[in-house]
Amino acid sequence: MIQNHRYVFVGGLHRSGTSLVARLIAGLPGVGAISDAPVPENEGVYLQGAIPHTAMHGAPMHFATDPAQHHTEGTRYDTLETRLRIEADWEPHFGPGHWRVEKSPVNLSRMRLYQQLFPLSQFVVVIRHPEAVSAATAKWVDLAPDEMLNHWLDAHEIVARDLRYLHSALVLRYEDLVSDPVRAVSCLAAFLQVAAMPTVPEVYEGNQRYVGQARLSRGQTRRAHSWGYGPGMQIYPTELKVSHALRSVREQVGACFSAALQRPPME
Template sequence: MAFSSQEYHKQVTKLMRNQQAKKALKLCNDWVARYPREALAHLMQGSLLRQRDPGKALPALATAVRLQPANPEPRLQLIECALAVRDYAGAAAQLDALTGQMSAQQIERAAGLCQRLARIPRQRDLLLVLARANALRPPLWFNLAEAEIALGNVREATAIYRKLLEANPRLQKAHFELARLERDPDTPHLAQMETLLASLGPDDNSVFLHYAIGKKYEDRGEHARAFEHYLQGGAQAKASGNYAVDADLRLVETIIAQDWQAPSVASAGHPVPIFVTGLPRSGTTLVERLLSNHPRVDTINETFFFQVAMQECAGLPPLAMPEPDTLPRALSAPPEKVGARYRQLVSHLLGDGDYFVEKLPENYLYLGAIAAALPGAKLVHVNRHPLDNALALFKQPFFRFAYDLDDLAAYYLAYHRLIQRWREMLGERLVEVSYEAFVGDPEGQARALFDALELPFDPAVLDLQSNASQSNSASAVQVREPVHQRSAGLWQQYREPLRPLLDALAQAGVVDAEGNLPD
């Protein structure tokens, strides 16, 4: 039976509403065949196809976009499907072309896509449109604050968290984020958080609140009280996540046990990747900001794309952190395929620079695989005093292996063994930066780093506050300040409560009995 286009729309919509997707798709196919220039037909066909296979929906949605380029809905769905099949470059190109009047729901979706594709300025602008129209849902205020921080707008982010707390003083995540931004130790915020903590029952989750209160006590120089709150926050976080460090240790030991061969060094291709790695909180963001302040160097911030490339090329479903049981298979993927796929995955993030920085600290796990897959890549490892680095991890709720001192000691020693393995294998190709040396002599250390990377030194790189590029790191606030030494040696303020950690590291020879580095 021949239908008008409007009747096809009516019948397909009815079938979809009755959850008869198979019949709806069959009728939609007839609609497209009879009315090939009807954008709505292609859009609905794509919407139905994506429920089964997002890749098969791409041609239909692309046709809908071509027929109706000013309609945001087909393009939004096309971007979502491109992301589902990990075509990040295609998704980014469509996002950059997204125009037209959008509903509040569409603006919210577009902002989420901007976040996934690292278009943070546009994400911020879209969320502000919703905020000004009083259409920004409460959870998205956190996204707006995070975007402001990534762009260096600390004052705006602070105002957002205070606004959230005015509306709901029990929002622990807002207390935590506000405490991270505050520098004044004498604000009434600490008393407000302690009042809230006192009102909670023994079974109430107070993880973020403990870490926030700990930070405020540290700001006041009350380190014993700060440590007690970090300890309680970590204990709760570990218990609620049912975490055991064994799997993370097995992952590291699996990597160490691989039959690594020293990879050849070859032409890097263009642009040249610079991988900045190290334990989290070791100073990797500081080094990334320094490098990306150079006129020939771009930054792609932190991505999991190398891990994704390894797993894809090994025929594995990509996870941000590979499982210990499947890791050997991922590490055995053909290096040249991994390198090529990695370049595809990051292409939407690149600018016009001759170099780009990839700063995911945990890439220290894969330095051997990176060296093989990208023979010309520059490899940087940032060192920090073990006890300062461990303390910095312990003070944050983001690192599950650092929730208690025993787990933290075990993980740090595994990391130390792996780095020793990479040093033996990579030799001078592994460029090492000492955090303490850098904050003590920024210019001298920066000159040495650029020399090791075979890049001309530009004194302007030392003006880190002028670096306007977005930063998605947990250290995004600190790195917009002048270089300082206030965190160097901070562990000594916690010497007694850190004694179990100090003893474990000393027994392994990482430090001596007083916490000094070996000669």
């Protein structure tokens, strides 16, 4: 059966802003989303039975560095049967649209597999300051702040390696989104080659409530610098991370963030 839709997969660590980004993408013209599904946050991972997902899978501050949950090309789920089962399980839940946006945090560790299963898919990786993510996730896990910060850093080093294998991927920082939602949504529209949203919903900045609850050490700061993050919830301009087969799309997306292309020197 020939499919007339493409997927845009949104992934990121828990509390990074993936739900917010998925809702904004779903508001773009020609984008269908999962809605009113009997699962948490309308996440597609719960609606498919091709890849097991239990309480041991997708756990906050765990899944992204678990080798058993890092699904790539050529691994056990890289099969036609997996693709057909996922498509069949998701089909009843998606609204109409040429694009289908599916958001599950675990997409962060499945991008290379999903690219194999759905070759025309595109990926949006949502990241947020590690201090904010650690503080916001603390209510769910019994880890010290330093352990959670290291998990963020380890997870995003894996993401950085995986990005090299993806044909179409965009890294969107939560902080860039909340500082200029109109620009960020225009960037997402350019990435998907659809019209921009007529009006962008109001977006609130949530990092300040977590200031002082976790702090990057000097060594951790060096590791976080490539993402534009520093201690004390500092945010630096950083190079936009985007890939796409069409140079025109890369240039349009880059123009959306033209004010944030130069990294500051390390201290």
